[in-house]
Amino acid sequence: MAPPSAAPIEGTGESSSPPRSSAAHDELRRKIYERLVQAGKQGDSDDASFRDMLDAHFDKLPPRYLTDLSESKAEDVLLHREVLDECAHNGNQPVFRARFLKHMAVQPEWVVTSPDSETYQRLLEDLTLERIHGTDTTGSTSSPSRDSEPALLHEIIFSSLDKPKLLSRLTALLSEVGLNIQEAHVYSTTDGFCLDVFVVDGWKTQETEALIATIEDTLMRKNGAPPNSANASSSEKILELQQQLVDCEIDWSVLAVGEKITSGSSADLYRGTHSGLDVCIKILRSAHHNSPSEVEFLQQALMLRRVKHENILTFYGACTKHRKYCAIVTEYMPGGDLYEFVHKQNDVLELLLILRIAMSISKGMECLHQHNIIHRDLKTANILMGDNHVVKIADFGVARVGSQEGQMTAETGTYRWMAPEIINHKPYDHKADVFSFAIVLWELITLKVPYDNMTPLQAALGVRQGLRLEIPADVHPGLSKLIEQCWDEDPGIRPVFAEIIVQLEDILQEIQVPKGGHRRSRAKMQKKSPR
Incomplete structure (x- = not known):
């Protein structure tokens, strides 16, 4: 499996600001340095050391960090550096800071850089996450009018x-505290930390000590037991999962680990061999042993073991009891992932190929749902390709067995592909995967990244207000109708995958035997940018 392309996913620090040139960034660095020196903010450091310190801070953040800055925000740089430094030297524990900014007489409008449609602006004027405790079953909020x-x-x-x-x-977390997000800037550093800056309303006083205390208390309550207790609980769960995987245990000594393919948040993926087979070996990093990450890792192995289908990644076994290594062994997919395939295309995809890929995804997802498994993160980056455009569902890292009541809560998945009921923290079921499938199908048609002119958070907030991607006018009408059904706001209107397969088969039959009896062998979708 080839390393995936750098998909724009949340947590990577996207910005909707227009890019600046490297020269402009260098000039801004200089101006920030000079402004801080003039204000006497270098402390005991000499000028050269202070400049080096600032450059080191800028260098470990993405270029968009400077894009989002201005000379007038020079002192923010020192605050951001202080927060990152405290986190790194405080046992990697989360660090919060809060400060009052200003009174807001009227609600500000969201601004999206280079919007292609007036619809974007209209829907982004009042995008805030609903307060969990102020939402009724109809989706209305009980919070007082913000105009009052x-x-x-x-x-x-x-x-x-x-x-x-x-x-x-x-x-x-911020929503549960009662805060409404007005603006968000999210950055990842080169040394594995995050720096997230949110502008919010909803806190009724200018003082911030109580605000920080409320956030920390809510965070502790959501995380539950203290760390030692959590680790003990994880150890018990790990032993239970290991017992369930005992019949598919692979001896580490029979695995030949080759080149590293890619790295994830808690595991590394390698190409290797097992019993003469070309395989992928996903190895959990030692820092995540005996933790909730290992529980999730072993649960993923159990999910893969439960399902066998030609359109689901084949599971060969797992190494769970070695003193040093914990690994999942699956088949090797030489074509990389579907995201990489789609976004490196220089020409439109044939409709026949789109239908073939969509049909394969649907069959794999139908199998998962028959086993009562909700994938929860269906997207092109989690669909792998083999020879001859064979596709298989992969990455069950956040997949879960549906509850007995048939619905679940908690926000998980990737914002650009996420169903509105998950974004809104409402109960959801298998139909959340159907919504994600609609985004994948749109991606196959347009060869574009969903909501590519918006940050992930803006995309999520737009979707919860009814925003949808624009389907090109010349898409096959049956395919257009299917996409609209699949991303309907009401999960009850969305079809199940068995019904999706029937609709895809109908379209396939229609284009292969058109009116007049002439078989059409090369039907293409017209690539068209969303307006």
């Missing part, structure tokens, strides 16, 4: 070790 009194804007600055789905967890 001036709002207070605060800035929340957060740093921790960079982890999967961190942005999702942070937005849920």
